[in-house]
Amino acid sequence: MTQLPQTPSFDLTGKRALVTGASSGIGLGCAAALAEAGCQVVCAARRTDVLQSAVSAIAGQGWSSEPLALDITDLDAMTAALTGQDTFDIVVNAAGLARHSPALETTPEDYDAVMNVNLRAAYFLSAAAARGMIEGGRGGSIIHISSQMGHVGGVDRAVYCASKHALEGMTKAMAIEWGKSGVRINTICPTFVRTPLTEQTFNNPERLAWIMDKIKLPRVADVEDIMGATLFLASDASAMITGTSMLIDGGWTAG
Known part of the structure; x- marks a missing residue:
């Protein structure tokens, strides 16, 4: 009888x-997700009151979660927290910052604030996480929530x-360096996702028209659209995937 291959597990x-x-x-x-x-999940964020509410909601489902008050732009605190x-077998970096303005009006303060969160903190969080995974000898998966705007330009x-x-x-570059140690690193690149932080954009008729013209599917994304991709990249189902991005953009970049 033919021996069927087995589907890799999504169980964490x-x-x-x-x-x-x-x-x-x-x-x-x-x-x-x-x-x-x-998975036993350590939830990190700056706003401790909101963080505790989130952890309580997860625990209310009978799942394992604990809070960690952390500002990832404080590199000493972040490194100490991981040490x-x-x-960790899995690190998902969903912290991010956006300060939008015409390029001619960008201030050094806004530039530094965005880069400190989206790049500098992400860089050293990745390094600290990978160091622990390599020293632990069992590898792991690092996932950054990036953006379709990492592949195109935007107003x-x-x-x-x-x-x-x-x-x-x-x-x-990090995927090339850490691959032999079994550490995978990838990004998820969503289109505009409905969250409390994006309501201002969706309430602007001109911005909404621009968004819906770019997205080929007839809606913007919801948080649930990102959850399955996160589980996939965290699990053995993506064991051969590193150094790449998963675009969840409704066809935006296809056009």
């Missing part, structure tokens, strides 16, 4: 994950696009 029982930006929006969705799959924890988004394009290049 026994795994440990760190999710940054986990108090709301995409980060909360990622944390919930991993916890539902059996003080048991090794009033020169700084944001610059940070996300750089994140994409960083991911490729």
Whole structure:
């Protein structure tokens, strides 16, 4: 009888994950997806009150979660937090910042703020996570929530696009360095996702018309659209995937 190949498991029982930006929006969705799959999830964010509410909601489902108050732009605190924890098998970086303006009006303060979160913190979070995975000897998966704007340009988004394009290049280089140690690193690149932080954009008729003209499917994304991709990249189902991006953009970049 023919021996059928077996579908790789999406089960994360026994795994440990760190999710940054986990108090709301995409980060909360990622944390919930991993916890539902059996992962012990450490939820990190700056807003401790909102963070505790998120962790309580996850625990209310009978899943494993704990809070970690953390500002990832504080590199000393971030490194200490990872060093003080048991090794993580999965790290999902969903922390991000956007300050949109015409390129001619960008201030150095806004430029530095965006780059500090979206690139500098992501870089050193990746290095700290990978170091632990390599020293632990069992590899792991690092996932950054990037953006379709890491592949295209956008109106009033020169700084944001610059940070996300750089994140994409960083991911490729790190994947080459860490692959032999079993550490995978990839990005998820969503289109515009409905969260409390994006309501201002969706409430602008001109911006909404621009978005819907670019997206080929008849809607914008929801947080749930990102959760399955996160679970896939965290699990053995993506064991041969590293140094690449998963575009969840409704066909935006296809056009």
